[in-house]
Amino acid sequence: MFRFLLSRLAPQPKQRIRYAQSNEGSAALSASLETNLGYIRTALATPNDLLIRIIALGAEKQACATVCLDGLVNKELINTNVLKPLQAFNWDTSNYLQQAEQGAGLLNQMAEVLPLNGISRSDRMEACLLAVLSGETVLLVDGAAEALIIGSQGWDGRAVEEPQTEALIRGPREGFTENLRTNMSLVRRRMKDPKLRFFDMRIGRRSQTQIVIAYTEGIANPELVREVQRRISTIDVDDVIGSGYIEQWISDSFMSPFPQILATERPDKVAAAVVQGKVAILVDTTPFALILPVTIGAIIQSPEDYYSHWLIATLMRILRLIAAFIATFLPAFYIALVEYHQGMIPSLLAFSIAGSREGVPFPAVIETLLMEGTLEILREAGVRLPKPIGQTIGIVGGLVIGEAAVAAGIVSPIMVIVVAITAISSFTLPSYPFAITLRIIRFAIMIAAALFGLYGIVLSYIIINIHIVNLKSFGIPYSAPFAPFFKKDWKDLVLRAPTTMLDTRPDMMQTEDRTRMNRDLR
Template sequence: MKFTSKRNSHNNNKQQALNEDFFINIFKELDKNIQNIKNIFDSPSDLTIRKFTLGKTNINCALIYVDGLTDKNLIHNHILKSLQIEVIESGKDFSQHPDQLLEELYQKAITISEVKQADTLDDMSLAILSGDTVLLVDGINQGLILGSKGWVNRAVQEPITEGVIRGPREGFIENLRTNTVLIRRRIRDANLRFKSYKIGRRSKKDLVVAYIEGIANPALVKEVERRIDTIDLDDAPESGYIEQWIEDSFLSPFPQMSHTERPDKVATELVQGKVAIVLDGTPFVLIAPVTFGNTLQSPEDYYERWMVGSLIRVLRYFGAFISVFLPSLYIALVSYHPGMIPSKLAFSIASTREGVPVPAFIEAFLMEFTMEMLREAGVRLPKPIGQTIGIVGGLVIGEAAVSAGVVSPIMVIIVAITAVASFALPSYSFAISLRMLRFGFMLAAAVFGFYGIILGYIMINIHIVNLKSFGVPYSTPFAPNFLKDWKDLVIRSPIATLSQRPQYMQTDDKVRMDKDGESS
């Protein structure tokens, strides 16, 4: 049974009444407009309403803005001061024709570049909450929205979640306009498109879809826009909300969009024909579509010579394999297939496991679970303490467990190698997916041995082959097979040979270099 108090009922009625006034037109009476705005916001302490008389006339005006979201120096010098000076110097009498005043102020008095017209309280209230200033004039049923955003932003600095070995050390911040500027600085192409959206019924956050017209497949762009149009949320505090809303399958453990703090990575993906989604209030930009091979690639692969980049990629593939299968292989060999282990190694493992009171699966599960808890604790704690907890906690717990005879030394080595291998993966979301699969394979190995591992591997491959990211098969270019794209998959060919954009992207402009190795 649901109970509703009289107070809640009164608040709901009040909110409903305010929402009805929220979309009404602007009145000619200045005081009535100001009162309506106060009612919408419930007269908060940070709402500033500056009334003044225009020049030597008797025309009353008002500037309305939210303190803390605006640049006060800009309001004083380029709005309020310039309005007074221009009207006084013009010597015109607008009292007889007040309808001409707003156009005159727009054309001659206001010295800022971003000026829009407001016709409803909805337009004005959204502008005020976005950091702009609204100019209202008595006797005119319109207003002007003056761009005056000036809140405090974090400085552009090196990405925190993605270590940069070689390359630009600039990272995205929480300001949308700064992030789009960082992209434009790297792609000075007139065909670079930024399409704006408002996300969230309550928050009304700005979202931008970025792509290069003439390269990106129009069908891909339309599909991204269609999915964004379906978003219906009160608020989207982070791009993860957008990712989860528009991804192809929420039942898949694998990420179907990549996210990054690096502008150079976004610029590279846009040139490949992909689409980026930039949300105001977060430094993480989404990139679509994504494939299995993309999750194991990093911008540094292209900044180093092709042999170095290829070696690093091969190491990542081995790291992904070890991260998923090493504990389960140990469980299967020890529990079901000891005959496959060389004799000396088998005797060594048997001697270290002597006295261990639990089966190999329980031993591995406890150690892996403890490692995951230490990793999560290290992330949540302050940095100096978190690093200490991760190192000291692992050493102390591992040594104590071996000394107490709860686990074997070989198990500690396997868990350590598995953890190091997972750290080698460049995509955090993809690494978490593999960590989840690791426990599934451990269970399969404990029940069926190698047969369980093979069965799980077949099931994962079936899932990956059927999974799509915005219409692109997740297993591309392995299956469906695009041989030309293999030059930039596991082995990264020399830059001069990568003359074609990925075939699986089906871009309009397929050539990025001519035969002489020059950019097209």
């Protein structure tokens, strides 16, 4: 049945509809300045924020123009490093006899004289329009069928702040922003390796979103890098607003609730990942980077594990594993024991549960679903509301509703304790998408427990493990290094061995350079 659904829901390459891209901007630049400016005005429909400045240069009064969009450019940079030098420099146009030669000669002089880095050239209108829409300035000269593209981005952006979703007690307080170049610099600050590579791409037919694939040459598996580039190149949509679009498109299995790509706001996490041979994807306009491939063991790990003593880090990982099992199975165990297996409960505890449930009008499964559903609604409401109000709603709302439900006899006090422990356990997981996955699975296991008792829980556990073993993330088994078994990788799995013992990169990543530490110099 699942294979039938996959065959129906998976995109069919032969039947995929590809919209014809517009020919606007695909023409070559003209040697006429007026023609080029008219083309740009027509393509952009002459918006109010389009800034065009025409200047006459030299004794021959050679016309040139700068084109940019207000709000996307640094006006001070343009005025100081573009317009003033153009007006102040003594341009020599006497050596050029024809207008075409004169324009091309002036363009060459400008490329040499302008006190700017990041100047490129293009003879295509498409590239010039994309540059203007990306916050760059296009410099056109009458008589030259080519343009200078000047990097002048200067829009307002959020400053580097502490990550909101991955707070640490011990560790750096810097998080990614919505500016791609800022995010790249945050990674470079932590990795001064000349082999760190940033591969630029643009996706989205209309949004033309800029992304960067980051990896370390000589460490990352070249096949992994090529596969990432191939999957991203297949993205054929109008707009790519955030990294979530890319994550959903390039994941191995869209039917699986488990996150196969790790999203993070932390540059130290990205830097550590590319050193390990993984690949990161940075997306413009979003503070969340993507790390791939990912395994079930990496999801329970936190950057703080490597900033703390290895014993403390190991204890924290064990606690997270226990918390993950509690968040997934505790309500189902309550349902199974109360409804089917009362004899497995110790006598004193059974009497206590029976006394607390006296007068409750619902069976255990309805009681659990009611409280879990209420908790999920409160949690979602707390996220959507403003931060000070959201925290108040989450805490006060849970206390008030829980106390009122117990006082009204709708649920038992033991049920409130079970739901509270489950919720607290889910908060200990460092990966928010993985915590959501466990919340989804929890309801399915609760229904299985209501139908078959402990047998339903065991069956659900077996199905989950079968699914995890068959799941892959960019060719890497999701269950590695548990299965398939990689003995050396267990040094940094549940147990976080001392730093001096972490001398090799994970075997499951199949990196080109597997040595992290020179053992002879320890």
